[in-house]
Amino acid sequence: MSTPERIVIIGASLAGGSAALALREQGYDGDLTVIGEEPHRPYERPPLSKSVLLGDAEEPDWVGEESFWADRATLVTGTVATSIDPGRKVVSAGGREHAYDKLLIATGSAPRRLDLAGADLDGVGTLRTYDDSLALRARFTEGAQVVIVGAGWIGCETAAAARKHGAQVTMLDPLSAPLVRVLGDQVGSAFAALHREHDVDLRLGVGVTGFAGDDAVSEVRLAGGATVPADTVVVGVGAIPNIALADAAGLELAAGGIAVDAALRTSDADIYAAGDVAAHDHPFYAERVRVEHWANALEQGKHVAANLLGESRPYELRPFFFSDQYDLGCEYRGLADPARDRLVIRGDLEAREFIAFWLRDDHVAAAMNVNAWDDGDALTELVESRRPVSVDDLVSGSLG
Template sequence: MSSTRTFVVVGGGLAGAKTAEALRDKDFDGSIILLSEEEHLPYERPPLSKEHFAGKKALGDFTVHHGDWYRDHHVDLRYGTTATALDLAAHTVTLPDGSTLGYDKLALATGSRSRRPPIPGSDAEGVHYLRTVDESDRLIEAVGGGRRLVVIGAGWIGLEVGASAREKGADVTVVEAAELPLLGSLGPEMGTVFAELHREHGVQLHLGATVDQIVVEDGKATGVRLGDGTVLPADAVLVAVGAAPNIEIAERAGLDVDGGVLVDAGLQTSDPDVVAVGDIAAQLHPQLGTRIRVEHWANALNQPAVAAATMLGQEAEYTRLPYFFTDQFDLGMEYTGYAPSDGYERVVVRGNLPGREFLAFWLDADNHVLAGMNVNIWDATDQIKQLVSSSAPVDPDRLADPAVPLTDLSG
């Protein structure tokens, strides 16, 4: 391996930092340049709406590596900068000051940004988005006991922040256009579970509701006006309506994109010298047999080892099943697999659904397990993975029966 080669990683989040780490772990001894748009060391993002927002973790607790790691591993980490353009033919990256970097191999780990719908008043003081640690810190300052928080969007971030804010003593109202929380992620069966959870803990839910505007007085948000004219008073507003992948630079460069940067099983893009990793990677998944793009921590953590191998010319495929987790009030959950809201036939529950200590399984029409979720049961993830990975159908009645070991159902 030539030590004169230069590998550039665009994106200073978990996926970017882990790509640099994986390259060194695989004995790449050339130059690694890591471009980080933020002024912080690369860090993990789930704590921003979980432990950090709840006051249980400081930034240093979820920083990927501390500063001396980059020095000791000869990774040129450049804060506050990112690529503005790529020239695939010339193998160059353009920086904000107009200068260029040459590369032999390039990893795109540009992540996502908060979606910002065109709601009147959404740029006022007191309106928050949550994607960075600085944004999390500002929201923490704005939400406390007796304060009124209105969350627009009942997705993962909105519900996690809503739960933590409620536990801090804030009055919390969540507005969602769909008829249930998490409808696109979990479907109505489990969306109902989360709706009941939040209502039981005093969160006000406005479901099937539209937002007309954020009410602004003297430049500051004071409430949210719904489409039916209802005004929800607020001291702070969190807009949490999803994330948009940062694929514009890839698209302008001519890489194949379709809602994400298209990559093969080894995370290689349509250019043989460019990989994409993390939120932006729309991968042809070898096990699932379909193209998926997953905006969850596990992909950012685990894909880089495969991306690094591909950059080094080694055969590798990313075969891990999608995985995510959440903690809200007294409900802890892990989800494994892939069951789009319009792609499953039924949900089978095993255990105590009212007591929120159960397993849930999404099945297709042929009774194959597409995905599984363990709620407040912490020793089932491996068995769920086996069921999802199995090509054998299951008997739904046996699947629902806690007396039947899961290992007897995986074929």
């Protein structure tokens, strides 16, 4: 197969930016165009809810030096791609057409919005972009009344940042514990205790019916008639993959994303997808996997470069993510279903120094270390090998 003369990447995201860097590192010297909606060059998103929001950093971690984007790729920022024509092999964006031989869709996700009264009031927002993070940080002042809707990863990390700045924080979620869909009730309860110990007013099993205020938000309305005062509301209720372009272009969709094979190729042989939008036929799992985490975007972006150049390497890495909240740090490896898999705890859950394992049959489907940093390699091996393990060994025996 001949090397493509023109590669276009839609999405100046972590996945898109990582793919561009990898293409040049692998010796690609053809035309390389990256189209992004934001005014910035590609960057990593974890600092937005961590170091940048906390005030420990002024900038995110950039993907590639400025010189790379000035000299080695055509970076089109502040521009929305409006259509893909697979027949003619062109992408329309910014009033012009960009021809391609190979195309990568790395359009990421958009924050899920709430279709509720007052959702468009000033002070009601989301956290997705670098500009969002800076704007929220400016509002997280001493005594500010911050309400966070949703106790997922973004909600929990945002709550921790707001408390560091001295804001009063109320976190609302209709479920029984923070992070319950990923971690289940028992581990989620440890995160509930963490936030309450840091004076977050955590209200669970609570639904939001709307927001009120004149020009700016002043309160959040709850089911049952109660209200919570607020001058800032952060809506963290998940994300929606940006797949409209792919859908309009006639690409196959699946599992909420763009269907891709093991090598990240879509139903069109010249179009690939990576990151949040990729519903991946993962060789390790018996189902399509779509992951909205930093490591997946980074590694799929790097991986897909060789396939854009003519190879067909399957992407085989397991999901990985991390979180920092107050004095708690954790890493999660694998893919578990807490409603289905058996939870085994090693260490002290109440002290928040533990490792959680989710067992499926006799092997570890996922493992999460919380404030425990000595066994990362062993946890990776347990998840990747699928070797049989005993509960006794997980609780108190050797993990090697």
